[in-house]
Amino acid sequence: MKKSFATSLAHLGEKNPPSVSSAKSIPISMSSVFVFDDVETLDAVYEGEAKGYVYSRNGNPVHDALQEIIANIDEGEDAQVFSSGMAAITMAIISQVKAGDHIIASNVLYGGTYQFLKVELDKFNVEVTFVDVVNDDFEKYFKPNTKLVYVETISNPLMEAIDINDISNKAHNHNAKLIVDNTFATAVVCQPLKLGADIVVYSATKYLNGHSDVTGGAVVSDKETINKVKNTGALYGPMMSPFDAWLLIRSLRTLELRIIQHSNNALKLAEFLEKHPKIENVYYPGLISSPSYKIANKIFNSNLYGGMLSIDLKNGEKGAYDLIRELETIKFVPSLAGVTTSVSYPVKTSHRALNDEELKKANISKGLIRVSTGLENIDDLISEFDRALSKI
Incomplete structure (x- = not known):
């Protein structure tokens, strides 16, 4: 029996066509509900x-x-x-x-x-x-x-x-x-x-x-x-x-490759920033000077320490604001872990709900910037931070 135009539109294409091959990529089941025979x-x-x-x-x-x-x-x-x-x-x-x-x-x-x-x-x-x-x-x-x-x-x-x-x-x-x-x-x-x-x-x-x-x-x-x-x-x-x-x-599929590159870049960037005269502290567990270095080597795999680091600016809140403004290719983003390097200001982003007393107890200063190290060439990243820091 021939179906009406509306019924045909509602039902045609429901059956999977016969095939001796299968999709290389895992199929997406874009369905909110599933059908049963009985x-x-x-x-x-x-x-x-x-x-x-x-x-x-x-x-x-x-x-x-x-x-x-x-x-x-x-x-x-x-x-x-x-x-x-x-x-x-x-x-x-x-x-x-x-x-x-x-x-x-x-x-x-x-x-x-x-x-x-x-x-x-x-x-x-x-x-x-x-x-x-x-x-x-x-x-x-x-x-x-x-x-x-x-x-x-x-x-x-x-x-x-x-x-x-x-x-x-x-x-x-x-x-x-x-x-x-x-x-x-x-x-x-x-x-x-x-x-x-x-x-x-x-x-x-x-x-x-x-x-x-x-x-x-x-x-x-x-x-x-x-x-x-x-x-x-x-x-x-x-x-x-x-x-x-x-x-x-x-x-x-590319997680391991990405994390290795994030980690390698973060360590080199942390080592550079640790020596910079306008940086008060660098927080990164892969630094030999870090209080976490011993524990990190106990629990981490393959001498990798992750792609995240934080820095305290000597000029406090003003230094943090100025650095964020001066950075060009490195964007101010209230999140982390993307392909490109970004910075965040925890006091106003991830931890903005904490009051001053809670921030103090957590040792989060108003000069703290969190850096999500991306997959770019490390020399370019170091040059960008060096240029921006020279302007503040």
Whole structure:
């Protein structure tokens, strides 16, 4: 029976054409919902008796492909991706705590994470204690109801390397789990699960993507934990789009090559800036002078220290503002980890929600600039900083 014009438009092209070949690139399943032949098959998928997809908030084939890659490179059993790094962080935490629980967190964290822990969790009656996990004996802060310890592999923005082995041992001694944000390092530089962490989180927007064109997040852990994270995420709904998942798969193919170049450039730039008369301090764990150098060499892979560094200008806030204005090819960007080198001003970007007292406790000065070292020729980067610094 010949179908009407409208019906033909609605249904033609639904069937895959026969082919003896397959796509070289992983296909994108740009579908919010999936079709079933009968109720029994749908029921089997819901009950976990058959593999299938129902609704993209609960899972999508391209999500599964991406999650397999991320879990593998971090040597975890499973992974779950989300629409942003903060979505991954919040879902990982919420899935592990309930009202009346207690969390210990580093006092030097990405500003969004700090605000979530300080403000949002208070609404759920979850207590958070912020401590200096590098210099303080934080074990004294554990309570009978402490369920989580939260740290960053490389702290944002002071680039302190965290002794994950030591912290995980202390957490486990008190029956608490350790969550590590590995965004600045990636699995190329450090694999926290191998060092004792229980859960690893990422802003995939940053190095996992690395091209400044995707917003995403990921959580990596054992299957039981990821199942809890997945179920929590399905209820809250911050799921990644299939197209962003596909873009991330593309980007991950070159992750190791990019991180090696980012790291090599960052070390050379840090060494140059450390000697510059207008720079008060350089924060980079790969510098021999860094207080984090010993720990970094303990937990990092292959003498790589990541692409992020920070500098304190001797002229404080004015020096920071002036340097940002004078830089030309290096742009002022309130994010990081792209192909091109950029700078950010934490006091007004990533950590702007912190008050003066909180900034002081975290040792974040108004002369601090964070540098995301790109993939350019290092001589050009050094020349650009040298020229701009000479003008301030």
